[in-house]
Amino acid sequence: MIRFASIAALFLLLLVAAGGSGCQQGGGNRYLRTPAAVRFKPVRSPIMLRSVSRLAREVNIKVRIMPSNSPQRRGSRRLRPSFITIHSTANHSSTSTAMQHSRALCGGAFTNRSWHFTVDQFMCVQNLPLKETGWHAGTPAGNHNSIGIEMCECENRGHNHFRTWDRAAKLTAVLMKRYGINLRRVVPHYHWTRKNCPMPLLTNGKPGPKWAWFHSRVDYYFRCINNGKSFR
Numbered sequence: 648m649i650r651f652a653s654i655a656a657l658f659l660l661l662l663v664a665a666g667g668s669g670c671q672q673g674g675g676n677r678y679l680r681t682p683a684a685v686r687f688k689p690v691r692s693p694i695m696l697r698s699v700s701r702l703a704r705e706v707n708i709k710v711r712i713m714p715s716n717s718p719q720r721r722g723s724r725r726l727r728p729s730f731i732t733i734h735s736t737a738n739h740s741s742t743s744t745a746m747q748h749s750r751a752l753c754g755g756a757f758t759n760r761s762w763h764f765t766v767d768q769f770m771c772v773q774n775l776p777l778k779e780t781g782w783h784a785g786t787p788a789g790n791h792n793s794i795g796i797e798m799c800e801c802e803n804r805g806h807n808h809f810r811t812w813d814r815a816a817k818l819t820a821v822l823m824k825r826y827g828i829n830l831r832r833v834v835p836h837y838h839w840t841r842k843n844c845p846m847p848l849l850t851n852g853k854p855g856p857k858w859a860w861f862h863s864r865v866d867y868y869f870r871c872i873n874n875g876k877s878f879r
């Protein structure tokens with residue numbers, strides 16, 4: 648009888664622990680609720696239907712994963728990708744390309760930051776496996792639940808920020824499709840911490856017309872790989 652009681656108590660304890668951790672990881676965090684839809688004018692260009700893998704090829708993704716013994720990866724957890732967080736590097740030097748950022752990450756130049764993808768106008772570099780959390784959002788909820796995309800701001804001859812943002816929009820659409828993430832959960836870094844990031848796509852430090860434009864691009868590319876249908 649005593650034994651049965653202790654087993655029952657243990658079972659109860661496990662139930663409470665499971666419920667408690669679920670709440671701690673998200674249920675109580677208002678930032679994990681699906682945000683209100685961003686209002687935007689849909690892109691009117693005709694839909695060019697293509698497969699997800701075709702759009703992913705257009706993004707031109709190179710995989711260069713950070714060393715597994717880097718401090719950021721040793722401290723990582725299992726990622727639950729239900730948000731996509733968009734950042735901008737705020738680094739205007741002419742050499743601050745996607746590949747340079749990836750080299751810096753892999754070489755240990757960023758000791759307390761990591762993110763999944765870096766995008767410039769020519770390519771995208773993947774720095775972390777998509778099953779691992781990065782350190783980019785500034786809050787545990789943001790890090791544990793979102794894929795981090797950094798957009799480069801390098802200023803060199805021939806730079807074209809529009810192409811960088813457009814490539815990031817394509818990548819975002821691919822990830823939305825792969826993980827079933829609603830467009831409403833494509834958020835600026837601002838969403839988690841009120842930081843002015845991605846600065847070039849915010850208006851006076853907040854989501855406004857430029858952020859709405861970015862959502863319209865993501866929506867357009869998502870429709871191109873989803874038989875013309877939006878997901879928002």
Ligand SMILES: [Zn+2]
Nearest residue numbers: 734735836844
């Ligand atoms: Zn940021």
